[in-house]
Amino acid sequence: MSFLTPLALLGAAIIGPLIVAMYFLKLRREERTVSSTFLWQRMVRDVEANAPWQKLRRNILLLLQLLLLLLLVLALARPFMFSTGISGRNLILIIDRSASMGATDVAPSRLEAAKTQAITLVDQLPDDGRATVIAAGGQMEVPAASSSDRRELRSAISAIELRNGGGSDLSQALTLASALAAREEQSEVAIISDGNVSFPADVRVPATVRYFPIGNTDTNVAISALSLQPSAGGQTLFVQATNYGANPVTRRVDLFLDDRPFNAFDVTLEPGREASRVFDIPAQVQTAEARLGEDDALPTDNRAVAVSIVNDATTIRVVTPGNRFLETGLSLLPGLQAQIVPTSTTTFTETVAEIPVTIFDGVVPDTLPPGNVFFINPPRSTEFFSVTGTLDFPAVRPLPGDEPLLRNVSLSEVSVLKAARLTVGNWGRVVVDGDGAPLLVAGERDGRRVAVLAFALQESDLPLQVAFPLLLSNLVNFLAPGSGAEAAQLAPGQPLALPIDQNITEVRLTRPDGSVVSSADGGIQVQNGQAVYADTDALGVYAVEEFRNQERVAGHRYAVNLFTAGESRIGPQQDMNVPQTSGLQSTVAREQVGRDEFWRWLAALALLVLVIEWLVYQRNGIAYLRDRWRNRGKPQKPVRAR
Amino acid sequence: MDPLFDSAFLRKLDRLALLTRRPMAGEMQGERRSVRRGASVEFADFRPYTPGDDIRQIDWNLYARMERFFLKLYVAEEELTIHILLDTSASMDWGEPNKLHYARKLAGAFGYIALSSLDRVTVTAFGSGTNQQLPGARGKRGAFPLFAFLQKLTPGGSGKLAATCHRYIQTARNPGPLLLCSDLLDPSWQDALKTLSSRSFEITLLHVLAPQELEPEIDGDFRLVDTEDGSPVEISADLETLRRYRQNLDNWLGEVENFCHGRGINYLFADTSEPVEEFVLAQMRQRGVLR
Numbered sequence: 048m049s050f051l052t053p054l055a056l057l058g059a060a061i062i063g064p065l066i067v068a069m070y071f072l073k074l075r076r077e078e079r080t081v082s083s084t085f086l087w088q089r090m091v092r093d094v095e096a097n098a099p100w101q102k103l104r105r106n107i108l109l110l111l112q113l114l115l116l117l118l119l120v121l122a123l124a125r126p127f128m129f130s131t132g133i134s135g136r137n138l139i140l141i142i143d144r145s146a147s148m149g150a151t152d153v154a155p156s157r158l159e160a161a162k163t164q165a166i167t168l169v170d171q172l173p174d175d176g177r178a179t180v181i182a183a184g185g186q187m188e189v190p191a192a193s194s195s196d197r198r199e200l201r202s203a204i205s206a207i208e209l210r211n212g213g214g215s216d217l218s219q220a221l222t223l224a225s226a227l228a229a230r231e232e233q234s235e236v237a238i239i240s241d242g243n244v245s246f247p248a249d250v251r252v253p254a255t256v257r258y259f260p261i262g263n264t265d266t267n268v269a270i271s272a273l274s275l276q277p278s279a280g281g282q283t284l285f286v287q288a289t290n291y292g293a294n295p296v297t298r299r300v301d302l303f304l305d306d307r308p309f310n311a312f313d314v315t316l317e318p319g320r321e322a323s324r325v326f327d328i329p330a331q332v333q334t335a336e337a338r339l340g341e342d343d344a345l346p347t348d349n350r351a352v353a354v355s356i357v358n359d360a361t362t363i364r365v366v367t368p369g370n371r372f373l374e375t376g377l378s379l380l381p382g383l384q385a386q387i388v389p390t391s392t393t394t395f396t397e398t399v400a401e402i403p404v405t406i407f408d409g410v411v412p413d414t415l416p417p418g419n420v421f422f423i424n425p426p427r428s429t430e431f432f433s434v435t436g437t438l439d440f441p442a443v444r445p446l447p448g449d450e451p452l453l454r455n456v457s458l459s460e461v462s463v464l465k466a467a468r469l470t471v472g473n474w475g476r477v478v479v480d481g482d483g484a485p486l487l488v489a490g491e492r493d494g495r496r497v498a499v500l501a502f503a504l505q506e507s508d509l510p511l512q513v514a515f516p517l518l519l520s521n522l523v524n525f526l527a528p529g530s531g532a533e534a535a536q537l538a539p540g541q542p543l544a545l546p547i548d549q550n551i552t553e554v555r556l557t558r559p560d561g562s563v564v565s566s567a568d569g570g571i572q573v574q575n576g577q578a579v580y581a582d583t584d585a586l587g588v589y590a591v592e593e594f595r596n597q598e599r600v601a602g603h604r605y606a607v608n609l610f611t612a613g614e615s616r617i618g619p620q621q622d623m624n625v626p627q628t629s630g631l632q633s634t635v636a637r638e639q640v641g642r643d644e645f646w647r648w649l650a651a652l653a654l655l656v657l658v659i660e661w662l663v664y665q666r667n668g669i670a671y672l673r674d675r676w677r678n679r680g681k682p683q684k685p686v687r688a689r
Numbered sequence: 690m691d692p693l694f695d696s697a698f699l700r701k702l703d704r705l706a707l708l709t710r711r712p713m714a715g716e717m718q719g720e721r722r723s724v725r726r727g728a729s730v731e732f733a734d735f736r737p738y739t740p741g742d743d744i745r746q747i748d749w750n751l752y753a754r755m756e757r758f759f760l761k762l763y764v765a766e767e768e769l770t771i772h773i774l775l776d777t778s779a780s781m782d783w784g785e786p787n788k789l790h791y792a793r794k795l796a797g798a799f800g801y802i803a804l805s806s807l808d809r810v811t812v813t814a815f816g817s818g819t820n821q822q823l824p825g826a827r828g829k830r831g832a833f834p835l836f837a838f839l840q841k842l843t844p845g846g847s848g849k850l851a852a853t854c855h856r857y858i859q860t861a862r863n864p865g866p867l868l869l870c871s872d873l874l875d876p877s878w879q880d881a882l883k884t885l886s887s888r889s890f891e892i893t894l895l896h897v898l899a900p901q902e903l904e905p906e907i908d909g910d911f912r913l914v915d916t917e918d919g920s921p922v923e924i925s926a927d928l929e930t931l932r933r934y935r936q937n938l939d940n941w942l943g944e945v946e947n948f949c950h951g952r953g954i955n956y957l958f959a960d961t962s963e964p965v966e967e968f969v970l971a972q973m974r975q976r977g978v979l980r
Binding site for chain 1: 753783784788863869872874875876899901902905907908909910911912913915916917920921922923924927928929930933934937938939
């Protein structure tokens with residue numbers, strides 16, 4: 048324990064003797080003449096039987112006053128304890144709120160522990176300190192920006208909620224933190240997380256970064272995959288459970304079909320391994336659910352749902368002069384039906400609901416059909432992009448980040464002979480870059496999803512690699528959301544987009560908790576032939592129904608599951624290497640630089656002592672009130688008569 | 690100097706008389722039954738004649754029957770000597786209303802009643818070392834010297850209660866009713882009462898205390914000084930202390946009363962806040978001191 052202003056202790060040396068001196072002055076009692084001290088002496092003899100206590104009682108006011116003085120002087124000296132914490136004046140708090148922070152190994156949950164830690168850090172701020180709260184995980188939020196209002200900071204921290212979707216990407220948060228830290232001196236970045244986060248390696252934070260690890264166990268088993276696929280005799284249910292912990296475990300998996308128990312089996316899982324089972328189930332089953340028997344640290348991934356996609360096939364129009372790679376690739380995708388159209392076709396009559404996606408392979412018609420389009424090797428410019436030439440042997444460089452189109456796709460072995468040089472407006476994001484011009488662009492414009500592959504499949508070795516069917520599957524998922532087996536599975540937080548006909552008047556959605564949202568009251572946005580619902584953070588089945596003039600026309604079901612290995616791997620990391628401009632890498636708080644001031648407690652205690660002192664001083668009045676209270680209702684004591 | 694009593698009260702006192710529980714010997718002819726035989730109309734006893742007896746008292750009728758001389762004895766009626774012992778120590782000159790003044794009035798009333806029934810009254814005031822004494826007043830004429838004596842009394846000193854009583858019983862000639870007016874605020878009060886009751890006085894104790902002694906109204910830290918010897922007591926008066934004081938006072942009063950009962954002493958407690966007239970006319974009659 049140390050003091051910030053130890054000089055205040057001198058106050059005790061000055062005022063203490065003063066109090067004692069005044070006390071001794073007070074001890075000169077007022078004299079009063081009585082007829083005889085005979086009776087008083089008799090009484091005093093009784094009293095002196097317990098003299099030690101009486102002596103103390105006489106001095107109790109003095110002792111209380113000295114105690115009060117001591118507490119006040121100590122509070123003025125501002126004592127503090129060194130603790131693990133922060134020392135800066137400008138604190139930037141990054142609180143991880145990804146799904147793994149929902150683990151309950153720290154009661155009540157890691158996120159709550161993180162909030163408590165964050166509030167402790169805010170309390171440690173010096174009086175003129177400011178703090179920024181950044182909630183990372185999913186969409187980054189800044190609930191409190193450079194605020195010195197402790198109450199605002201506290202309520203901002205308390206309001207942070209868990210996000211199941213969006214992963215644990217700290218890059219945005221660290222970038223913002225760096226920008227904020229660069230602006231002010233004595234900045235300090237505190238990351239409160241379980242450490243299972245990702246951030247770019249090239250970041251350089253111009254401040255001290257401290258990492259406060261949360262969590263103490265890595266024991267977690269998850270249902271890592273559950274899918275329902277149409278098969279010849281009905282449907283096939285695929286269940287996979289993965290042990291993300293460090294110890295082998297045996298767990299029971301319960302399977303439910305349309306909420307009725309179907310099967311249960313035990314799985315024994317070695318650390319890091321998964322076990323899977325396949326079941327044949329009837330075609331009419333609509334939903335399947337898998338649950339892990341007992342709870343573990345992270346309950347959210349112990350349960351998964353899958354919805355049936357029978358009778359839910361999507362038709363895709365392919366305008367191609369003939370492309371075996373493309374046709375084979377598309378035919379492999381479940382729930383998808385490819386309609387091959389000759390390149391001479393110029394008018395397209397079907398509605399978006401009937402054919403939501405069109406693929407142009409090496410051609411660009413004069414009028415584009417409605418719905419989403421995918422251009423492969425476009426020969427000329429369109430309203431979406433311009434073709435300004437060709438690229439020879441472009442290097443294939445996927446852009447960093449968690450791009451959904453490149454999920455499970457490795458393009459490192461791909462070589463391209465020739466590609467169109469594309470210029471794309473700002474609607475599109477470059478997914479794969481190739482020497483100054485994009486090779487794969489995806490984006491959304493006027494409610495239409497557009498993807499452009501700049502090279503012909505025949506002019507690269509992409510179709511010969513494993514990456515091709517995966518990329519194609521990702522692209523189809525992107526272009527035709529709400530179709531196919533993958534489409535019926537959504538990651539938490541991923542917006543649910545469903546192409547609908549013009550004549551649909553209402554779209555209704557039942558959330559997993561049973562609440563219903565409707566396009567009629569704005570809960571679902573209907574725009575350009577698409578119904579979009581974004582609040583899919585809760586896990587479970589989302590049922591969408593389309594209505595035309597109160598009449599149900601169609602229904603779709605979507606399953607939202609936490610199939611994210613990064614979130615299910617909950618083992619807390621002890622260190623986090625964030626490069627800092629000071630040259631440090633490690634962010635573990637080794638020295639105790641935080642200062643826990645506790646003068647407020649001393650001041651509160653002094654207040655209490657003051658109250659006690661006053662009560663002791665007024666004990667007569669209190670005793671009088673107590674007697675009155677005890678004798679309430681009783682007649683007054685009769686006058687002494689003898 | 691204010692007269693002790695107004696005439697209306699004195700007239701009321703005229704109707705009262707002192708009660709004695711047993712006959713006592715006096716010196717002169719009076720109106721009270723004496724233990725002695727003497728001249729009155731009331732026959733008491735016969736006694737054989739011994740030479741030297743007054744032959745006028747021989748019962749000749751009895752001599753005629755028995756041929757022996759017997760004297761016929763009659764009950765003597767004599768005066769009584771009323772002893773009034775008044776504590777004038779400094780502790781008595783205290784309180785509001787003043788205890789000494791109260792005691793003075795009580796003694797005056799008591800003495801006046803005795804005088805009006807032709808008894809002898811001696812008043813002894815003790816306190817300041819030398820006793821002030823009114824040797825003997827008799828008859829209604831004696832009321833004036835009595836009142837004057839009482840009004841003249843000067844308080845002071847520390848009455849050594851036991852010593853004074855001891856000296857008094859050694860010097861008093863005729864035991865009779867004895868009125869002790871005191872606050873008994875003296876550690877030797879038991880010895881004093883014991884001494885007095887060793888002779889055949891018919892003792893009435895008038896225990897006079899001021900309301901300030903019964904319910905002290907002090908609050909805070911005080912140094913209480915004794916009026917008599919100046920010995921101090923330091924107290925921190927709070928409700929608890931006062932409660933304990935009253936408890937102690939009640940115990941002490943009970944002790945005094947029990948002590949008196951045990952020795953046949955008539956105990957009367959007087960709170961000076963009660964008017965003297967009322968005390969005399971009501972309390973003293975009720976307790977069988979006056980009639």
